[in-house]
Amino acid sequence: MTDGGGATLAPAKASTIRVVLSHPLYRASTLALFLSGLGMSAAAPLIASFLITELGASFTVAGLYYLTSLTAPVAGYLVGARSDRTGRRLGLFRICAVGGFLGWLGIAYSTELWMPFVISAVVLGFAGAATSQLFAAIHDELTAQPTVANDGVVAVVRMALTAGWVIGPVLGSFLAASAGYRTMLVFVAVATLAQIVPLGTLRSTPPLSEEQSPRGSARAAKSAPTLRAMLPLLAFTALYICVYAGESVKYAFLPLYMNEQLQLAPELSGAIIGIQPLVELALMPLAVVVGRRMGMVRLMTFAAACGVGANLFFALSGTAAGLFAGQILMGVVWGVFAALGIIVAQRLLPTAVATASAIFISSTAISSALGGLTGGLGAAAIGLPLVFLVPAALAGVAVIGLAIMSRKETRRTSMDVVGETEEVAPRSDG
DSSP, X not given: OBOTTXXXXXXXXXXXXXXXXXXXXXXXXXXXXXXXXXXXHHHTTTHHHHHHHHHOOOHHHHHHGGGGGGGHHHHHHHHHHHHHHHOOHHHHHHHHHHHHHHHHHHHHTOOSTHHHHXXXXXXXXXXXXXXHHHHHHHHHHHHHSOOTTHHHHHHHHHHHHHHHHHXXXXXXXXXXXXXXXXXXHHHHHHHHHHTHHHHTTOOOOOOOOTTTSOTTOOOOOSSOOOHHHHHHHHHHHHHHHHHHHHHHHHHHHHHHIIIIISOOOHHHHHHHHHHHHHHHHHHHHHHHHHHHHHOHHHHHHHHHHHHHHHHHHHHHTOSHHHHHHHHHHHHHHHHHHHHHHHHHHHHHSTTOHHHHHHHHHHHHHHHHHHHXXXXXXXXXXXXXXXXXXXXXXXXXXXXXXXXXXXXXXHHHHHHHHHHHHHHHSOOOOO
């Protein structure tokens, strides 16, 4: 079975899991992203504690560390643009992973407070682009050898990153408590370097040339995309930032709210926090199926609306049941965005998928800074739990913006269908 460009399609009955497990690149990328998520999530909740405990930072200075991630979007764009010019996705991935290893190792053995700040801003900003290179390599392979499960392959590989984030914080806390913060950071460095191991000596499929590519698919970019070409991607990324900003507010203030004001038992608080990633993992495969039927951006509009509802539950319910409901809704939000976000981003800039991947993935740094700033100001102005009205408003902005994009997506899809119909059955003049 072939597509219009002559590429071989996998049999329709082939399951997504079977496709992932049978293909060396997809299988290796799944393992690599699990290790990436494991390492990143082990360090994320504890880096501030490391700065305070080991290097004597104040709470204010430790909080400023997270602003160093604002260099990540710039670094990601530079790496992505280089990748799109050369097509060497996995080579850049390996360089970024080695950079991450050296960066985390340098932080683990830092003796002065300024060292982690400089290392994070300069080295780890580029290291974060490793993930986007894997997704670009997967996109190139799926374009060259398409299957009926293309979107499902991306979702399954993305699930591995989420699975790493489920396990990583628990493992990081255990290592920090039993062996110390520096040992935990050495583990993070090793996990970052270990991403390289599953891929071995694999080489990625070069992006198709413009002549080889089906309409709308990726191809090697001869020059950097223009700002006008990038506007849809930038708009989508900005709306994603509005949604993701709520995560920073939630992780900063929801534990404080549960422990200090509601005085919930630690077991109950842990269950409330832990329900979200479980819902997220369960929904990611379903999100791909539903997204194909109703439109991916339309489904993401619904997910952003769930984000509004989740934050309203946090702000107004005042009960453990309400917080559970909010976390379940947040699981819906990230089950959809985690599965579909990278797919939509790449489709919005099909001629430079590495650049699109890097811009989208690195945007979490901006959203974390936005969430930290607005959350801090909101908590000071209106206190807990009303501070959650701030991310509810930001998610509301995303709902409006995504709804507008969804209407454009529907019109574009209709035009594509009409065009394909005319190509298959041209109108006769006789």
